Structures are given as structure tokens and as C-alpha cells.
Amino acid sequence: MSPNILVIDDEWNMRNLLRIVLSKEGFEVTEAHNGTEGLTLFAKNKFDVVLLDIMMPDMDGWQVCGKIRQSSTTPIIMLTARSDIKDKVQGFQTGADDYVVKPVDPEELIARIYALVRRADQAASAIKRERKIEFLDLVIYPERLQVVVKNLPVELTHKEYDIVMILAQNPQRTFSRASIVEQLWGNDFFGDPRVVDTHIKNIREKFQIAGLTYNPIQTVWGVGYRWANLT
Template sequence: MAESTILMVDDEAEITQLMSIYFNNEGFKLLKALNGLEALEILRNHPVDLIVLDWMMPEMDGLQACMKIRETNSIPIIMLSAKSQDIDKISGLSIGADDYLTKPFNPLELIARIKSQLRRVNQFNTPPAGANEIHIENVTINIASHTVTVDREEVKLAPREFALLQMLAVNRGMVLSMDRIYEEVWNEPFMQSKNSVMVHIRKLREKIERNPREPQIIKTVWGIGYKIENDPKPRGE
């Protein structure tokens, strides 16, 4: 984690300058961009472990940049915004952000959220022994390469979407409550964050289900949470 590279995209130089002090203290390498277009150019030329992305910027704003990044990249994204309404947070999560922090923010909280995202990515990139691939109907989850294919075509999942799918797949047949999902995937206390879980489940279904409105893989257990059914027969039998 000490060698992680953070790309901070914000047109407010004071915020970037302040955070550079905290990033330096944590041993992070910091790359800076003033807008979404600069961020995309940096991503084409430099390896980045996490993006801190402001919503309101000139040239290309954070929402546009996030959607563009998600076309090809599953890197963790933490969105910053002065917009504090629930609908704004849901919008940010819906288009691909993994976390959302309202301005003004505590720099130490942002650092904690960055560490949480990096820790989660490292955790779910480490495959359990003997379980490099999980097959569920027409979906294949490769734990080692952190990839998912549907009908043999690779689909791009955000890190949190992959972590969520992996958690459900590893615990097939078990109903996982929203609070357990949130605490394990988000790596923080639940605190009534149902919307975050529901948004990510919906996005995940849109990518892996043949008919997201009638999901056959990720089942809702009303009032409790979600599950993936046990396969009646092991693959290949």
C-alpha cells in the first residue's frame, strides 16, 4: 500500500495541495489533473491504483470522466462533491464510483477511505487456494485474473462490483444480509447504507443477467438480502 499511486482530479488547487501533504505522509505517490480530460490522458500513460475524482470541473466533469474510465478500467474511484443529497450520491455510485465523499471533507477521512479501497482490492485479488475460477450458469468468475465472462465474453466490473459478485459466489446457497455485504465489501460499519448495496446489485445484474428485471443468478430474499443459488450439479457432470 505504501507504493500506491493516487490520481487526484480536482480544479481546486488548494485541495490538491493540502492532500499532497497527507499523501506524502502515507507514502502514496500523487498524480494531479485539473479536469476529466487531463485525467484520461494521465491514465493512458501512467499506472494508477486509485482515483479521487471531483464532480464539478471544467472541460469534462467527474460524472463524464467516471463513465469514460469505466468503459475500459475497473480502477477504484472515490468521488468528491459539494452535492450532498441522496440522489446525487446514488447518481455517482450508479455511473461507476466506488465511494462518495461530500465536500468539505476531513482529509483523514479521505485517507481512511482510500486505504479501505486499496485494502479491499488487494484482499479480493488474492485467490483462495484451489478456487481460481467459479462457474455460475453462463458466468465465469476468475479470481486470479480478477475477470468475469458472460457467455465467454468478458464484461468490465468495477472493483466493488467484482468484490460483491465474488462474495455472493463464494457463499453460494447462503442468504447474505445487506449489512454483512456492506461491512465486508465496503469494509466499514453498515449504518443504514441499503441504497449503496442496492445500487451495486442493480448494476451487477445489468452486466451479468440475461434479463436484469427477472434475475436468475443473483436472487433477492425480501427483507433479508441476496443470494446465489447452489448449483444442483457441479459443472462438467
């Protein structure tokens, strides 16, 4: 399937040149004459690569790049007539993936686009292969040591994450405080086992703040805790 490219540049001549070059290669090309129009098109369509001019009147390329990066990892190539290393550094810090100086060499640009598309495809394949544990709006990624609620990561401490993993990997199994303590700290723990209660209270609060509408960690009175098997 041919890559779908979004070109955001306020110069008609540049947009026209890029459209001709990319169309000859078989790419699908969508044009935007400023940053605002580019962001609108980006929000409504799926693109494989964004070609983004830096110097534009309404919103410069760095601003547009930053806004795209708030919600997407789509590859971005910055286009500019300036070769100042500071501009390149700012572009990469904003989230750009590559940087091409005008006048653009067609063969080089096409090669860079293909390289970014391949890299994005490889990353997407790796994500698809990644092991995950799913419960309704909550997903656990063991390789990343990360818990995600409604596609947003939840900032858990190391012990909080360990508790989530102990419970979530064994849905409906009840764990006593003592067994959780043993798995977290081993047999050398001499504190109050109810420290587990504090950790679980914090976990529940973080899940609620993240937008989880149910409580996956159930209290089994007089015994301990278990993970609700909601899928």
C-alpha cells in the same frame, strides 16, 4: 508498497491540499487539473485509487467515472461540495466506490482510501485463486459459469456453456452427439440428437464474433465432436 493516487480536480487549492495530506501518509500522488488530463494519465499509468471531483469545466466527474469504468475497476472516490443524496446516487450508479463531501476531513479520507485498497487487494487475491481453464485466447471460469475470449465475456446460453464445459474439460476426447445429449438432458430426451449441431454452430459463431482466430471445437466426422488441446 504505498498506494498510488490520481487526483483529478480543477481547483489548485484542493489538489495542493490533497497532495500535502496524502504525501504525509506516504502515498504517491499524481495530479490532473481536468477530466481530459486525468483520463490521459489514467490510461498511461497504474493507480490504486482515483480521487475525482464532480464539478469540473471540460468534463464532469460523472463522465470521467463512466469512461474509467469502461475499462477498469480501479476504486474511485468522488469529491464534491454538494451533499445532495441524488448526487451520491448518480455517482454510485456511474460506478463510483465512495463519496466524500468537501471540506475533506484528512483522517476520514485516508481511512476510506485504505479501506478501498484493502477491498481491491482482497478481490484481486480471490481472482488469482479462482479456478480457470485456459486455451490460448480463451479462458473458462467454472465458478462464474463464464467463457472469456481476449478478456471479454462471451454471452452463451446455459446449454451452450454446458457443451463447452463437457468438451473443454476433456481435451482430445471425442464425444458422440448421443453422449452429449445424455449429459445435457438425460435419458428422457426424445428429440433429434442433431440439436447438438445447432448449439455448436452457435458457439463457434459467437467465438468468431468475439475475435477468436481458431476453432476449438473440432468435428470428428461420423462420430461427434472434440475440443482441440491448444494451450
